Amino acid sequence: MKTRLTEILGTEYPMIQGGMAWVADAYLAAAVSNGGALGLIAAGSMNGELLRKEIQLCRTLTDKPFGVNIMLMNPCAEELAKVVIEEKVRVVTTGAGSPGKFVPAWKEAGIRVIPVVASTGLARRMESLGVDAVVAEGCEAGGHIGELTTMVLVPQVVDAVSIPVIAAGGIGDGRGIAAASMLGASGVQIGTRFLLAEECTIHQNYKDLVIKTRDIDSRVTGRSGGHPVRCIKNPLVLELLELEKKGSTFEEMEAITVGSLRKAVKDGNVKEGSFMAGQIAGLVSKIQPAKDIISEMFTEYEALMREGGSI
Numbered sequence: 001m002k003t004r005l006t007e008i009l010g011t012e013y014p015m016i017q018g019g020m021a022w023v024a025d026a027y028l029a030a031a032v033s034n035g036g037a038l039g040l041i042a043a044g045s046m047n048g049e050l051l052r053k054e055i056q057l058c059r060t061l062t063d064k065p066f067g068v069n070i071m072l073m074n075p076c077a078e079e080l081a082k083v084v085i086e087e088k089v090r091v092v093t094t095g096a097g098s099p100g101k102f103v104p105a106w107k108e109a110g111i112r113v114i115p116v117v118a119s120t121g122l123a124r125r126m127e128s129l130g131v132d133a134v135v136a137e138g139c140e141a142g143g144h145i146g147e148l149t150t151m152v153l154v155p156q157v158v159d160a161v162s163i164p165v166i167a168a169g170g171i172g173d174g175r176g177i178a179a180a181s182m183l184g185a186s187g188v189q190i191g192t193r194f195l196l197a198e199e200c201t202i203h204q205n206y207k208d209l210v211i212k213t214r215d216i217d218s219r220v221t222g223r224s225g226g227h228p229v230r231c232i233k234n235p236l237v238l239e240l241l242e243l244e245k246k247g248s249t250f251e252e253m254e255a256i257t258v259g260s261l262r263k264a265v266k267d268g269n270v271k272e273g274s275f276m277a278g279q280i281a282g283l284v285s286k287i288q289p290a291k292d293i294i295s296e297m298f299t300e301y302e303a304l305m306r307e308g309g310s311i
């Protein structure tokens, strides 16, 4: 496939892998890039030095383009923003905030900048700064989310800007890609399905939990504090929801959430970990090489586009 977006990404397919903090390391990013989509190293949990090592490792695992995701709530964001310039990373995506202050330097360095947005307002502001595309991420997604669903967010962002829009949140197979395409998206970002990539290095308990997860098994915590996060329901999540109901302080909630993503990804701690995943986890149940995930999804999509829909 050759589209405006594949030209920006330097990929065979108009797909990027989600920048999942603690999850998306050089091994996953390289496997996705080798499979023809854009792999991303998530710098969410890293400092500058760690990110630099991960970028250099990724270059030994693939000669295809890959990108870096910078989670803007990371206290090291400033340092990470410099490392992607020094390491000449092709694409930078951002999440959980506005990357406005970093965009001019990244553009100056020739980086393709693709912020994740959850509203038309931020999409417009980003376009006016000269970014190359935006990811419109609906609240079906895992992790830190906005308020709008993919179904309503994508077409509104598509109408609000003239740069390519990548749909994210709730996409797990070729039907999701076809739906995104009908909403006007130029590509898709996939997170949850790549949790089950063979090359994804998360604890086996995390993978087993995703396989077991049904449509109704995720919950959003942190709405009261203004930082909603979607995770698979487990004892930690239920306790957080109880604390929120009681009107507990940020500090009380923070005390049990600090380090919980690491506990999920590295230790497979099913009681105390934050197992971030999107609502599409109910549909995601097969462990496969990343390249098979990508080719299977696009084969399904192409068949659907030939056959037409079912309405």
Ligand code: TUI
Binding pocket: 021, 044, 071, 094, 095, 096, 097, 098, 116, 117, 118, 122, 137, 142, 143, 144, 145, 146, 229, 261, 276
């Ligand atoms: O960033 C994400 N998802 C993430 S980041 C993350 S790391 C984390 N770790 C522990 C606790 C909490 C988070 C896990 N998942 N997705 C991209 C995304 N960005 N979704 C929504 C947004 C967003 C929301 C509001 C972007 C900008 C925004 O407003 C900024 C503004 O100024 O309008």
